[in-house]
Amino acid sequence: MGRGRSSLTLIATFCSAEAVSMAGFALVPSLLPRLSQQWSLSATEAGWLAGIYFLGYIVAVPVLVSLTDRIDARRIYLACAALSGVAMAGFGGFADDLWSAMCWWWLAGLGLAGTYMPGLKALTDRLPVAAQSRGTAFYTATFGVGAGLSYLWIELVQVALPWPSLFAVAAACAALALLLVWRGVAPAPVLATVRATGGHWATVLRDRRLLAFCGGYFGHNWELFGFRGWLVAYLTWLNASMHHPWTSLPGLIAALATFLAVPASILGNEGAHRWGRSRWLKSVMPLSCALALAVGLAGELSRHLLVPLILIYAASMNLDSAALTAGLLTETAAGIRGTALALYSSIGFAGAFVGPVAFGVALDAFGRNSQAGWLAAFATLACGVGCGRWAIGRLETSPSGTQPP
Numbered sequence: 001m002g003r004g005r006s007s008l009t010l011i012a013t014f015c016s017a018e019a020v021s022m023a024g025f026a027l028v029p030s031l032l033p034r035l036s037q038q039w040s041l042s043a044t045e046a047g048w049l050a051g052i053y054f055l056g057y058i059v060a061v062p063v064l065v066s067l068t069d070r071i072d073a074r075r076i077y078l079a080c081a082a083l084s085g086v087a088m089a090g091f092g093g094f095a096d097d098l099w100s101a102m103c104w105w106w107l108a109g110l111g112l113a114g115t116y117m118p119g120l121k122a123l124t125d126r127l128p129v130a131a132q133s134r135g136t137a138f139y140t141a142t143f144g145v146g147a148g149l150s151y152l153w154i155e156l157v158q159v160a161l162p163w164p165s166l167f168a169v170a171a172a173c174a175a176l177a178l179l180l181v182w183r184g185v186a187p188a189p190v191l192a193t194v195r196a197t198g199g200h201w202a203t204v205l206r207d208r209r210l211l212a213f214c215g216g217y218f219g220h221n222w223e224l225f226g227f228r229g230w231l232v233a234y235l236t237w238l239n240a241s242m243h244h245p246w247t248s249l250p251g252l253i254a255a256l257a258t259f260l261a262v263p264a265s266i267l268g269n270e271g272a273h274r275w276g277r278s279r280w281l282k283s284v285m286p287l288s289c290a291l292a293l294a295v296g297l298a299g300e301l302s303r304h305l306l307v308p309l310i311l312i313y314a315a316s317m318n319l320d321s322a323a324l325t326a327g328l329l330t331e332t333a334a335g336i337r338g339t340a341l342a343l344y345s346s347i348g349f350a351g352a353f354v355g356p357v358a359f360g361v362a363l364d365a366f367g368r369n370s371q372a373g374w375l376a377a378f379a380t381l382a383c384g385v386g387c388g389r390w391a392i393g394r395l396e397t398s399p400s401g402t403q404p405p
Contacts, residue, residue, distance in 0.1 A: 007131040013184040014123045014135075015142040021081060021115055021177035022146030023153065024088045024170030026258075028053065028105055029229045030154040030251055031163050033236045035101070043368050045098050047360020050229035052102045054221075054352035056109025061349070062342045064114045065121070072188055073122035078178055080114025085174035087111055092167025115177070116143065117345065122181075126188055141262050147228075148258035155251020200339040204332075210340055212394040213328040216281065217348035219388020220324060223288065223317050223381045226355025231257060231310075234374060244303035253307060257314035264315040269322035277327045278395045284319040285389040289382045291316050296378025299371045317385070355384055 028035070028050055036046045064076055091104035120139050124132045158166060204210055235250030246253070272280040291313040298306050325344075332340040358380040367373035 007127055007135070010123065010126055010185065011131075011135045011138050013180055014119055015138055017081075017177040017180040017184075018116070018119060018139065018142045019146040019149060020173045020180065021084060022143070022150055023173035024084070024108065024150065024167065025112075025147050026150035026154055026228075026251075026254070027088075027091075027166060027170060028101075030151060030158070030232050030254070031166070032230070032233045034163060036233075039097055039101075041098060043360040043363035044357070045360070046233075047229070047357040047363075049098060049102055049105060050356035050360075051225075051353040052106045053109035053112070054225060054349045056106040056111075057113045058346050058349045058353065060110040060113035061117060061345050065117050065342050065345070068118050068121045073118040073125060074181065074185055074187060076114050076118040077122055077181055080111045080118070081174055081178035081181070084108055084111030084115065085171045085178070088167045088171035088174060092164035092171070111174070117341075119181075122185065122188075126185070141265075144258060144261040144265070147261075148255045151232075151251050151255035151258055155249055155255065158251075200336045201343075203336055204340050204343055207331075209331050209395060210328060210343075212391050213324055213331065214344050214347040215391025215394070216285075216320065216324050216388040217328075217344055218351035219285070219385050219391065220317070220320055220351070221348045222351035222355040222358070222384025222387065223292065224321075224355070225352035226359045226381050226384060227292075227314070227317065228254070228258065229356035230359050230377065235310075237369070237374065238299060238303070238306070241299070242303065246303045246307045253310065257311055260311060260315040261318040261321070264318035265322040268319035269326055271319070272323035272326070277323055278392065280323055281320050281327075281392045282389065284316065285385050285392065288313070288316045288319070289385050289389070292378050292382040292385070293375075296375035299374060320388070351384065351388075355381065358384070 032046055032050060035041065035049070036043075041049070064080070067076055087104050087108035087110075091101060091108070095101040095104050120136065123135050123139055127135050154166060157169070161169075231254045232250045235247050235253055238244075239247035239250070268280070268284065271284075275283075291309075295306075295310055295313050298309055301309070328340060328344050359377045362376040362380050363373045365373075366376040
């Protein structure tokens with residue numbers, strides 16, 4: 001009983017720290033209309049600002065995740081939580097144009113790389129085997145909850161505070177996350193693990209099935225984070241063109257759209273178990289692609305129809321998330337699973353960088369204040385998930401090379 005209670009306390013500590021540390025996650029997407037106006041940004045420049053966060057993530061995550069094989073992941077978490085706080089405070093205090101903002105926001109993405117996956121590693125290293133699956137499920141679900149809460153508090157508070165003060169709040173939350181883990185989680189010796197070697201990387205890179213899942217995740221993140229990066233701006237444009245109570249608080253709609261990721265991801269994994277992973281992914285990805293185009297075409301619709309359509313689309317794009325990750329894990333031999341996850345995360349979040357940038361480029365090319373411009377931008381999201389669907393189509397023709405005999 002005591003051990004079970006201890007495991008629950010540990011899970012609660014890490015999940016609470018994760019949710020708190022993500023307070024600043026939606027700051028740039030939520031403030032994109034205001035920052036674009038204040039700094040006279042083109043849509044392409046705004047897309048770079050939104051996407052640079054994930055470039056920081058993909059640069060850092062292979063290094064930081066591999067470090068957890070050699071030092072306690074708790075130490076990496078604490079250092080990067082502090083880095084996140086510095087990045088948020090730096091953005092609020094010193095960002096006064098596109099380039100300075102990009103530097104600080106890139107650093108914030110690096111902080112996420114050192115808290116999210118190393119936090120999961122620190123948690124599972126301290127849990128008994130029987131509790132690891134549940135702990136992982138709660139921790140990964142908290143990412144969606146934390147992202148949704150970030151949109152929510154920013155929407156509620158930004159009317160009362162200047163935008164630099166919002167970054168100060170996020171910096172304080174990063175400090176609180178650091179304190180929760182520092183005081184609530186004891187140091188632990190590094191568990192014996194198999195280190196990633198050049199041979200492991202060669203094995204993973206030769207496995208076409210694993211690469212297919214990585215390609216699917218790239219497309220998923222292109223669509224997901226392109227959508228999240230620009231959703232508040234799109235709702236703001238919709239409200240300016242046709243005022244309506246449902247679009248007058250865009251952060252609330254963005255928060256709800258983000259919260260929907262949690263049940264949709266769980267439902268998607270169950271669907272993959274029931275109907276087969278490949279079949280499920282090949283069905284839900286084209287659905288999401290079609291809904292992206294529908295949302296882009298629907299700017300003139302009544303807001304009573306358009307807002308529910310946006311929320312349905314937000315849910316649909318998460319029906320492949322857990323199915324992709326679980327597919328990678330089940331296809332990978334235990335000895336190289338860490339290497340495979342590092343590759344999967346890096347390729348996937350490269351898509352998270354491409355998505356917001358491609359969206360902004362399309363807006364500039366076809367008109368930021370026109371329906372045609374927003375249709376073209378949403379078409380880039382359809383292209384992203386289309387790339388993912390193409391990659392998943394390679395599963396049936398690709399033999400696996402990493403499963404043990």
